[in-house]
Amino acid sequence: VDHCEESRPLTYTPHQCSQIGEKDLSTNSVKSFISNKLLINENSSHKTQSDVHSNEKPFKCSNCNKSFTHKSNLKVHLRLHNNDKPFKCSNCNKSFTHKNSLNLHLLLHSNESPFKCSSCSKTFNQKRSLKLHLRLHNNEKPFKCLVCNKLFTYKESLNVHLRSHSTEKTFNCSLCYKSFTHKSGLNYHLLLHNNEKQFKCPVCNKSFTHKRSLNVHLLLHGNEKSFKCDICNKLFTQKRSFSVHLRLHSNKKQFKCSVCNKSFTYKRSHNAHLRLHGNE
Structure with missing residues (x-):
């Protein structure tokens, strides 16, 4: 019993981590260091101190040579190559490689949009979508065309713009072999082949292939004539007719005869004139 009354000094000496420092062994410092640096879960608790501080990535993907610090990360990465999608949506059966991708997808089914724009109150179901949206309010245009220096808010817009500098038409119609620079142009064109007229007039039920035609x-x-000539006050229903009319006031004759160099305001006049040369 006597030995219980004795007070003995603590003789335990903690193992010193070379990354913290000799004089910085306060409880808060150690806790902060552990929470920020030693993010070791139960699957990687066998890692040594030198493994954690090292930038070594010993686990290499045999498909793309990408390297990883932990074997578990390599396993997750390999799902991409194997097209392994173990996380399945119970609502639509869509599958995902990563669990966080499934969680983001589930927000679509719940109609939950927790990310709100403070400028216009528009809501988004993904934080990334909100960040992209904020570029519009901030007039942020980080994507620059190297050909003409034009700036764009989104990378997708830049990619579409770059095609305008190229004469390459990669989207081909399988029915008439006509080619288009943009996929949207091909889709628009295919409506003609399908004779699909999805735009219906609510007044007379006439249908049109394109919305602009409707x-x-x-x-x-x-009977709305919204295009008014400032010179003679004449009104026009269509912008095209208005533009043609303006040529009269400007005396612009852009259609030139290649035979006698005579110029014409309208293409139809030019075509009629060419027929005269054909009779010569």
């Missing part, structure tokens, strides 16, 4: 048609029902 818009022009609707002006006829309303």
Whole structure:
């Protein structure tokens, strides 16, 4: 019992980590260091101190040579190459490689949009989408065209723009072999082949292949002439007719005869004139 009354000094000496330093062994310092640096879960608790501080990435992917610090990270990465998607949505059966991708996808089904724009109150179901949206408010245009120096908010917009500098038409119609620079142009063109007229006039039920054709048609029902000439006050239903009319005031004759160099305001006049040369 006597030995219980004795007070003995603590003789334990903690193992010193070379990364913290000799004089910085306060409880807060050690806790902070552990939380920020030693993020070791139960699967990697066998890692030594030198493994954690080292930038060594010993686990290499045999498919793309990408390297990883932990074997578990390599295993997750290999799912991409193996097209392994173990995380399945119970609502639509869509599968995902990573669990966090599934979690983001589930927000779509719940209609939950927790990320709100402070400028216009628009909401988003992903933080990344909100960040991209904020570029519009900040007038942020980080993507620059190296050909003409034009700036763009989104990379996708830059990629579409770059095609305008190229004459390459990679989107081919399998029915008439006509080619297009943009996929949207091909899709627009395919409506003609399908004779699909999805745009219907609510007044007379006439259908149109393209929305712009419907818009022009609707002006006829309303007899709306929204294009006014500032010179003679004449009104026009269609912008195209208005543009053609302006040539009269400007005396612009852009259609030139290649035979006698005579110029014409309208293409139809030019074509009629060419027929005269054909009779010579």
